[in-house]
Amino acid sequence: MLTWVDPEPKRRERFLRELHFVDTPEPDRWPDPPQPDRGRVFRELKTLWVHPPPFCRPGASPVTDLLHWEVVIDGPDGTPYAGGTFPVDIEIFGDYPMKQPPNTFKTKIYHPNINSEGYVFLDILQRKDWSPAQTIQKLLTSIVSVLYDPLLDYPINEEAAYLYKNDIDRYEEVATAWTWKYSSTPIVSYCPSEEDKPWLDYCKAVAAMVSADQEEERLRRRRRKAYEERQRRRKAEEERRLIAAAEDGKGQTQIKGTSSSGHGVRPLWKRVLEWFVVAIAIFCLLVVLLALLPPSLAYYLLTLL
Incomplete structure (x- = not known):
């Protein structure tokens, strides 16, 4: 015996569509994927060319896709990354600026907040801390700031975080070695012509x-x-x-x-019955009064009636 199980509200339409109870919309009626604000993206790209954040500059390749950038971060002085050039890929999807754009380092870097695949973990990149007011320039500035001071509350590279907490000299030695091994090749930025x-x-x-x-x-x-x-x-x-x-x-x-219960206009038969009862009561009262009076006076009253 088949038993009908009502699915969750969000799955109901899809469930019924699979059962052919709901017509599938035509492909040309499907909603278009969200598109980013290209005007804002273009303005931010020009800002990167004209006024880049500290230690940041355009990549070596020309920008052929407005939604795919390459940015070069020069290792800040006073850090194990000084002298290195780190290319970073920035992908801009349709939900930008409502959500943060993903960014990854293209070369290996030894850092508590960057994993082996180049993914960067920052508090500004988290959904609860990101807001549409943030820009890619602020994002790059935050990346440079963690090269100075790593965020050790939520590290993504446990080994580097442990070494940074317990033996910072060894950490700087390993980070410097990785910098010269993987990121020592100079990169010349491509500027528009x-x-x-x-x-x-x-x-x-x-x-x-x-x-x-x-x-x-x-x-x-x-x-x-x-x-x-x-x-x-x-x-x-x-x-x-x-x-x-x-x-x-x-x-x-x-x-x-309430009118039928006696508080309003009562039916005629009830009113007649009430009048009859009142008349009998009056007659009985007169009979009692006449019985109590002297016979001569009672006879006189009856003659008057």
Whole structure:
């Protein structure tokens, strides 16, 4: 025997679609993936070219994809990474700037907050600490700051963190050796030239077009939200009116019920019965009074009646 099990609310539509109870939308009706704010990305890229953060500069390769950057971090003086050049890949996805862009070191580096694959663990990169006000320039500045002072609360390289806490001289020796072994090759930054002007103009045009599309999408979402709010208020008003009408009907029913119990307009037969009972009571009272009076006076009263 087959038993129906109701799935979770979020899985219900997919579950019914698999059972062919719900039509699958056409591919051209599927929502487009989110797109980053290309205008902001282009402005941040120009800032990197013109006013880069300390110890940071553009990569050796020209930027052919606005959503994929290469940045070079020069090892800060006074650290085991001095003299090294560390290329960093930055990927910008559709949820930027709502979420942080992933970044990885392309060469090996010995650091408590960087693992063997080059992934960087920073407090600014965590979802709870990231905000749309953060920029890629601030992100690069944070990476340079941890090269000075590693974050030892949540290390991603346990060996380097243990060595940093217990034997910092040995840690600096290993980090310096890794720097000269993997990151001692000089890297010359590529800066835009006149040959890149068509591509830059194209990026600027695309950024403006996408920004306009995003503004239109935001306006569409705002209108949809306003429409849904109006529908919600209308539905709430209709429910309020229905409840008020139901309460009024209930009150009228109660009034009708109380009228039949003697507090309102009573039926005719009840009123006739009450009058008859009152008349009998008055007659009995007169008989008693006449019986108590002297016979001569009682006879006189009866003659008057």
